[in-house]
Amino acid sequence: MYIVELFLKIKKDFLDGKFKKQQKIVEEIETCEHLFVPIDSTGRILACSKCGEIYKLKKGEVNPFQ
Numbered sequence: 001m002y003i004v005e006l007f008l009k010i011k012k013d014f015l016d017g018k019f020k021k022q023q024k025i026v027e028e029i030e031t032c033e034h035l036f037v038p039i040d041s042t043g044r045i046l047a048c049s050k051c052g053e054i055y056k057l058k059k060g061e062v063n064p065f066q
Contacts, residue, residue, distance in 0.1 A: 039054075
C-alpha cells in the first residue's frame with residue numbers, strides 16, 4: 001500500500017509543478033511587449049523575438065515586412 005501512496009504523491013507533485021510552469025509561461029507571454037519578426041522565407045509566419053510566441057498571417061492580412 002505504501003508504494004501506491006508514494007506513486008500517487010510523486011504523480012501529484014509532478015503534475016502540480018508542470019501546471020505551475022505552464023502558468024508562468026502564459027503570464028510571461030501576456031506581459032511581453034511583442035516584437036514579431038518573420039521566421040520563414042515567405043514571411044507568412046512571424047515569431048516574437050522576446051518570448052517566442054508564433055503568429056501566422058491570415059489570407060488578406062498585410063505583412064509589414066514585405
